Amino acid sequence: MIHKFAQMVADFLCDNDTIKEEEKEIYIYGYEIIISNIVNFLIILSLGLLLHQVIDGFLFYIVFVITRQYCGGYHANTYLKCNILFGTLCLVTLCFSNMLYDTSFISLFILFLIYIGCILEYAPIDNEHKKISAEDKKKYRKISIWISILWSAVDIVLFCTAKKYAITLTITLVIIAMLMVIEINRRKELLE
Amino acid sequence: MKKDLLRVIAKLGYNSAIKAAGAASRYGTYQPEEPEVLQKLRKDK
DSSP, rough: OOHHHHHHHHHHHHHSSSSSSGGGHHHHHHHHHHHHHHHHHHHHHHHHTTOHHHHHHHHHHHHHHHHHHHHHHOOOOHHHHHHHHHHHHHHOOOHHHHHHHTOOOHHHHHHHHHHHHHHHOOOOOOBBBOOOOOOHHHHHHHHHHHHHHHHHHHHHHOOOOOOHHHHHHHHHHHHHHHHHHHHHHHHHHHHO | OOHHHHHHHHHHHHHHHHHHHSSOSSSTTTOOOOOHOOOOOOOHH
């Protein structure tokens, strides 16, 4: 459905001589990305409003999107599955961030180490539809590590000032790590 | 006015495609297949 809608927009632009026929593929791809992003954003907003945790929802979204851009990980094979998974992961994060409010710094630190371990071991993981060149892999690996350092600093500040958000941030990072491990294991199984 | 609006919409789509090209994951969603033309464009840049 998202692809069809993106195609409609591109066709409309082509019919109005705004874009060339040979460039339509690029525009369809761009609109698919935009539309799926909007859908995900609305999912986050809805869940945030429902659970009265809008800021946690946005924090999850921002951390998830920025980190995954460079580290990659598991992706579902259809838009619907991806949206359901994304919504579920957001819901899990928001629920756990409430439940784990009394978590100590040591526990959060251990969870953070799990995330760091996955980044150092696996990042970046490309997608079957979007292969990354060797040069880009080196670059994304460095960026993933720098982003991790940034999140660690943000996590410490949040733990001292707004602990709940530190927990949300850490859980999001653990989820990202889990998705990386799932993808690696999925590929190992495919090879066997 | 209509032409300007269409150009803005076209630019949005194009920029989105260029920025998404080559990323390990864009916006964390299902990743549609990246057009080869886009990969060539990115290499040329």
